[in-house]
Amino acid sequence: MRRSKLATMEEVVALVEPGSTLAFGGAVHANRPAAFVRALIRRGTGELVLNASPGSGWDVDLLVGCGRVGKTVLPMVTMAEHGLAPCFRGAAEAGEIETAYIDTMSVVAAYLAGAYGHPFHFIRGLEGTDIVDDPEFYDVLTDSSGGRHRAVRAMTPDVGVLHVEEADEFGNVRHARGRVLDVMLARAAKRTVVQAERIVSNAEVRRDPIRTTIAAQYVHAVVETPFGAHPTACAEYQTDDDHLRAYAQAAEARRRGEPEAYDAYLQQYVLGPRDESGYREAIGGAETERRLREAMRGSHG
């Protein structure tokens, strides 16, 4: 009998140990594994190293704000339309977290090397910048003709976490729209866990295999997590800009020494709710979900 990879959120967040390197899929405020992040914060795992993603926002800022992060290897952390990421910025400037200075293409190259099991991947186009002097990530290799080539060291995150629209119980993944870095991340990570809006049958996957974007062999576990990217978007609902704006304002107030609104946010949305169904009630239940789903349909009609 083929083994199902369906799991609970509690089971998959337990894969993360203190000091683990975590990599989130999606980018900025789209297809982020938000439910996983909330559950991980409730579990209390700390000293995390966060890498991957061309751009990160709310989720990284929240993990930093909760004191769970030791180091970031992230090309960009921003709240986008809502300004800088306040907790990230504050912790970096206070020296409370280490923030590597790296760019997206270096992370892509590092994941390609990680996926192949090679020590390095060559990369062009960083000469002349201040990014390349960090020996943790970069080296210059010499070929037999004396040619010198910049290379990025491989990265193999301990746990990769994606939010996608569909998956089957064996771990076949179907993105509905953007894949960003997800496909490479799933190949590079030691274990990849997937949050899916819904579980589809293996028979349905087999009827249309061209739609499978990541094959089961790369996936360790699947958690059915409807609305689990909120407050970020996926192909089925829009980013909750009101939620993100309120978060950004509360976080900025805390950076300036007024933590009350941030503490209230944590209590209302992260630490207070026991699980995702509690969270979905806290954000306004079916009415909020309907509004954000309709907004996405409207913009693609």
Next chain:
Amino acid sequence: MDPTVDGPTVDELRAVFLARDFADGEIGSCGLVATIPLAAMRLAQLTHAPNLQLAMEGAANPSPRYLFEVPVDPEAHREGEAILDLYDLFVNSERGIDFWFMSGIQIDRLGNLNVHKIGGTRERPGFRGPGIGNTSVAMTSKRWYAYPGSHTPRVFVEKVDFVTTLGSGCRAIPGYGEGCRYVLSNLAILDFEEMTGAMRLRHVMPGVTVEQVQAATGFALLLHDEVTEVPAPTAQELRLLREVVDPRGALRRR
């Protein structure tokens, strides 16, 4: 829309200036803070450059209903011809495309751009910026364009605190393109002198004087022989921008 009554904004002028600089058949792309680059590329496609290719981080040649800020938002994929991922961008970055765009927190006399940090140490920066998504693709492209948020002496500095992207210095590095071709600020459009690679004032925005631009710049600007006002858009360009590309008026907020 009568542009003599409701004249172009600074952001619309920047988008039109950029659009005219793209050749038909080129390939361009952009990262975060996408409204001005996206408006320029879409306008060029609708006017003189129907074969311009938009290789966005999310999709190829999307046709969004409005200008978005973040190219990975699902809205940014609307009516795209293909979903692209970061492997496509990696290939584009390593091989080089025609042009790319950068915003930033500091830019210096040689067009070097900083999005990482100001002051303090590497471990404990005085100000920690967001960092950059993509920088290598700017330098391996044939050219890149800078559009910093505001033109002040804190942004336009003699020397940046951290070189995220190399400016006119790209010209000296094998395998790179011409580097930063234009800096488009809210006050002016600037380029770089051939010999020295130093920033040079070329156009001012309507109602702005050369002295005002210099006063807002933290180093001595070179001047073109004749510094003129930014070229005005045609009525057709402005109509396409406002009715098709940017119906929500993202470029008309200042």
